[in-house]
């Protein structure tokens with residue numbers, strides 16, 4: 620898109636942008652409210668801005684919008700999966716999950732992913748580009764517009780590795796929690812990473828109150844390295860050291876995601892090793908039976924194995940839950956809709 624991406628700018632950046640155009644500072648707040656509170660998609664609707672300014676803005680910047688290409692609604696639990704088209708024609712996925720405590724939205728942070736996890740459909744389709752802050756926000760705004768419902772939690776767990784798009788994700792976090800915008804507290808946002816250790820330290824130093832989720836999925840370097848290439852760059856010991864630092868800085872509990880793959884990482888020895896690795900740390904373990912992805916050929920651990928794994932963790936003093944499967948009838952596994960769209 621040509622021109623400046625207004626929706627990605629903080630209120631301060633908007634102020635600088637407008638003052639360079641010779642406009643008074645207070646216009647920044649007016650513009651910010653149109654973009655992030657009323658969430659209009661055209662300059663004509665910004666009725667308290669002079670027509671001359673609207674015309675000038677039209678000529679030198681744009682308002683990011685996404686369109687719904689496909690929308691699948693689960694008949695089982697109200698989960699809705701969206702496939703959005705971005706301004707340049709690329710696609711991303713967003714999933715709305717309805718819980719008793721409110722609506723949670725799982726958003727994408729990149730078009731594709733370059734982390735290469737063996738079990739993940741997002742990575743199989745390759746990496747195209749980072750998402751701008753406005754494109755992450757617009758996934759949220761578009762779902763609010765479509766459903767008329769409030770979003771109370773956001774999880775950065777869709778397509779992409781958020782810490783591989785660090786600056787844009789940080790800008791998104793600032794914008795989404797701004798009092799003149801969606802005003803969503805950082806405590807209601809989770810960021811999931813495969814373990815980009817240098818960025819975990821950087822995130823810790825920012826001392827945000829978001830929840831950090833670590834996709835661990837294995838307890839020894841050989842297994843983890845075989846299914847997650849990032850482990851060959853930073854091993855489990857280095858990852859857990861960074862996690863301890865994160866908790867020291869933020870006092871936040873870390874959530875560890877562990878996808879159970881039949882015969883790969885679901886034995887009793889592995890549960891015991893996991894309990895030992897995480898002993899004494901402020902954490903929660905989320906067990907997820909792996910979603911089948913064709914190319915990987917990995918299969919879900921049987922139900923009994925999942926609950927036995929959970930029991931071993933609990934018996935050893937860890938906090939562990941099994942993630943409820945949502946949207947089982949709509950192919951909710953991450954990356955599969957985009958995948959289908961680009962190969963068809």
Ligand code: SAH
Nearest residue numbers: 738739776779780811812813834876909910
């Ligand atoms: N790149 C980030 C966030 C996106 S993936 C990360 O790795 O955390 C979101 C979560 O889904 C991660 O925990 C990831 O490991 C998991 N995941 C990916 N493919 C999966 C599959 N086929 N079955 C179960 N979980 C999967």
